[in-house]
Amino acid sequence: xxxxxxxxxxxxxxxxxxxxxxxxxxxxxxxxxxxxxxxxxxxxxxxxxxxxxxxxxxxxxxxx
Numbered sequence: 001x002x003x004x005x006x007x008x009x010x011x012x013x014x015x016x017x018x019x020x021x022x023x024x025x026x027x028x029x030x031x032x033x034x035x036x037x038x039x040x041x042x043x044x045x046x047x048x049x050x051x052x053x054x055x056x057x058x059x060x061x062x063x064x
Contacts, residue, residue, distance in 0.1 A: 008049055011038065011041070013056075014033045014034035014037055015030075015034050015050060015053035016056045016057050017030040018030035018034055019053065
């Protein structure tokens with residue numbers, strides 16, 4: 001896995017955490033991390049990561 005794929009995977013997880021965080025402060029922290037992880041990505045890559053984060057949340061919700 002190259003750095004770009006790792007960066008995108010980290011962004012997906014940060015976005016999912018920002019949405020599902022147990023508190024506003026944790027959501028804010030995850031949002032800041034996500035913003036940093038968007039550096040160097042195209043708008044299309046970021047949009048795909050957003051969609052992947054929503055799918056990840058949905059899958060995790062269905063399995064719990």
